[in-house]
Structure formats: structure tokens, C-alpha cells
Amino acid sequence: MTDDRAPYGTWEPASTADVVRWFAPLDGRWWVAGGVAIELAVGHRLRGHGDIDVLMLRRDQAAAQRVLAGWEWWCADPPGRLRPWAPGEVLPVGVHDIWCRPGPDEPWRVQLMLDESDGPDWTSRRDVRVRRPVRDLGARTADGTPYLVPEVQLYYKARSPRPKDETDFEAVLPVLSAPQRRWLADAITLSYGPHPWTDRLSVPSGPTA
Numbered sequence: 001m002t003d004d005r006a007p008y009g010t011w012e013p014a015s016t017a018d019v020v021r022w023f024a025p026l027d028g029r030w031w032v033a034g035g036v037a038i039e040l041a042v043g044h045r046l047r048g049h050g051d052i053d054v055l056m057l058r059r060d061q062a063a064a065q066r067v068l069a070g071w072e073w074w075c076a077d078p079p080g081r082l083r084p085w086a087p088g089e090v091l092p093v094g095v096h097d098i099w100c101r102p103g104p105d106e107p108w109r110v111q112l113m114l115d116e117s118d119g120p121d122w123t124s125r126r127d128v129r130v131r132r133p134v135r136d137l138g139a140r141t142a143d144g145t146p147y148l149v150p151e152v153q154l155y156y157k158a159r160s161p162r163p164k165d166e167t168d169f170e171a172v173l174p175v176l177s178a179p180q181r182r183w184l185a186d187a188i189t190l191s192y193g194p195h196p197w198t199d200r201l202s203v204p205s206g207p208t209a
Helices: 016-023 034-042 058-067 150-157 163-175 178-192 196-200
Strands: 030-033 053-057 072-077 081-084 097-101 110-118 121-123 131-133 138-140 146-148
Touching: 016 030, 030 034, 034 053, 034 146, 034 150, 034 163, 053 058, 058 110, 146 150, 150 163, 150 178, 163 196, 178 196
Parallel strands: 030 146, 053 110
Antiparallel strands: 030 053, 072 081, 072 097, 097 110, 110 121, 121 131, 138 146
């Protein structure tokens, strides 16, 4: 997706409270993702955000149209051209980025991301060898907001880290458990090879839970 968003309209990212309100009725699992998920993991704001991401499994995509009924949904066909997502259209593998807004004259409010699954397992859209049970893909804040666990979000950010991704990595590293660090280091190495983050993910001495 191009970084030049101006031709497609403006963004006014929804609050996490609005996202919870809109997606709570959804028949399927969903998680706040992106940089906001990192902030939910560390418990405080880190930086500004140009959008807010919500992750769903591709198999649940029809439910997104139901909970955001009456909205406009635009998907990004590779290599990144936005087009309307027709009601009832099943988006194929390779199309995983959807912009959502209440109407044509409204700003974009939510970016929906579709990810893959294999039975009870989530599988990365970048590397099918990277997987974990869907039940372990998310966590919840004290008030019940579901968010993508930080090790999975950092795995996506690790492919081509930008300054904001480094900020997120530095902020969440101290709260990652030993198993989370191991999973992330193994996933990065498997998919991307040698990486500057893996040494920093070395498991410190102490509790492993």
C-alpha cells in the first residue's frame, strides 16, 4: 500500500472504545493490531497514529461487512490499488488490507487486516511456516479490549523496521516474557534470516513464564 494516502481521502482514526463498540457484535474473533496493539500491551501511549488496525481471520471476513453495515469498505488489490469491496464479495488470499469509513464524505476510521488460518491455527500471510493456535493470538486489557499479542505484531514489523517500529520494539521488549521472546526470535529467523532484533531478544536470566 502506498504511503501517499491523499488521493484516497483523509484519515480520522477511531478510538479503541469506538472500535470495541463497533466490533463487539462480530461473529468471529478480532483484535486491535498495529502500533495501538503495542500500546495496549505496554499500558500507555507511545506515539501518534495515522490509522487504527483491526485484525480478523480471512474466514470471518463476511462478518466485518455485517458489523459495519452501511459503511464504505475499500480493499487494496496488489500492488496497492484501492477499490470498493462489494457486498458479499469473498476477498482472495493476497488481498488483506481494507479501509473502512461510514460514508463517502466521511474520513476513513478503521483499517481492517485479514490474516490466514489453518483449522485451529493462525498462519502468517508472509510465511505459512509461522503459526500458532488462534486461541493464543490475542490478549485482553483490563477493560476487555482484545489486541494482537506483541510478539506477533513485532514479527510483522520486523520485515522492514521503520523508526516507529523501532520505537514500538524498544517499548514492549521489557514486558515480553521468555516464551514470547523465543517465539519472536525463532519466527524472525525462520522468515527473515539474520536480524538486528534477535540478539536483543536473548532470554534474560530469571523467570521463564
